[in-house]
Structure formats: structure tokens, C-alpha cells
Amino acid sequence: MASASIEISTGTPDEFDVAADFWLAMRREVGMPGHDLAADWKARSIAYFLRRHEAGELRWFFARDGGRVIGSAVGFLLENYPAICLKTRTGYIAGVYVLPAYRHRGAGRAVTAATLDWLQALGCRRVRLHAADQARPMYASLGFSPSNEMIWEQVSRNR
Numbered sequence: 001m002a003s004a005s006i007e008i009s010t011g012t013p014d015e016f017d018v019a020a021d022f023w024l025a026m027r028r029e030v031g032m033p034g035h036d037l038a039a040d041w042k043a044r045s046i047a048y049f050l051r052r053h054e055a056g057e058l059r060w061f062f063a064r065d066g067g068r069v070i071g072s073a074v075g076f077l078l079e080n081y082p083a084i085c086l087k088t089r090t091g092y093i094a095g096v097y098v099l100p101a102y103r104h105r106g107a108g109r110a111v112t113a114a115t116l117d118w119l120q121a122l123g124c125r126r127v128r129l130h131a132a133d134q135a136r137p138m139y140a141s142l143g144f145s146p147s148n149e150m151i152w153e154q155v156s157r158n159r
Helices: 013-029 040-056 107-121 132-141
Strands: 006-010 060-066 068-080 089-098 123-130
Touching: 006 107, 013 060, 013 068, 013 089, 040 060, 040 132, 060 107, 068 107, 068 123, 089 107, 107 123, 107 132
Parallel strands: 089 123
Antiparallel strands: 006 060, 060 068, 068 089
């Protein structure tokens, strides 16, 4: 349960710059490389968030303490073979990040639950996410189960 001073709200387009900062913080914390980001990654991120938001396909949720954003999560729709699978919608949750000083107070769980609720309201019957090891118990408590997803990634080789 979130601390009494923490409130969950929907992010607005004028806050997408904050969302991009939290997304980058999450990437850094889980060790994702920064070399693959475009020089103008933030502008590109904001434009992407705005386009998907305006289409009703993306929503950011923020945890706030006294108005200050201290955590985030984003939900968006995956395409899921739209011309073939007409009755199945799949969502994705990403960018779940809470400032270190605010961890273990329920903010991560609360923004994830709000995001999951929104995706379910859109008709998603499946919601995916990639979990950091330390967050797996929290996601499991929300009903997520480990999957058999396998990832192939090309590794650049210095020769």
C-alpha cells in the first residue's frame, strides 16, 4: 500500500519531459546501454509519447509526494497482429521507476497497478513487462507470472 502522502495521477503531455527523465533513470539503473540512444533521444521520446497519447494508446502514471514526481510507469498498447487477432489486445508496461529515497513505500506498486487498471479498461487481456530482478516479487504480487520469453540480441564485436 502506498504511503499516505503519495498520490497517483495521470501524466499530462506537458509532463512528458519528466516522463522521459524517469524512463532514462530506469534504463540506467537496470544497466541498459546508453550508446544506442540518439543524440536527441529526449525530443524523440517526447514526440513518441505525444503521438501515442493522442491516439489513446499510451498513458503515463506518476507517483507524487507533495506535488513532486517521485515515481512513474507507462502503459501502451502493442499491435498484436491487429488485422488477424481482432479480439485480443495486449498492453505493455515500461518505465517503472521510483526515486531511491522513496522506495519500499508502495509507489512502484501503485503506479504499476494504475497502469495495469488502465490497460485492462482498454480491453487488454494480456499485459507484458520486463522486470528487474529486485522488482519481480512486486510484479508477482500484482498477478504477473514469469514467462518463457526468449530474447536474441546481436552483440557488437570489436575487432
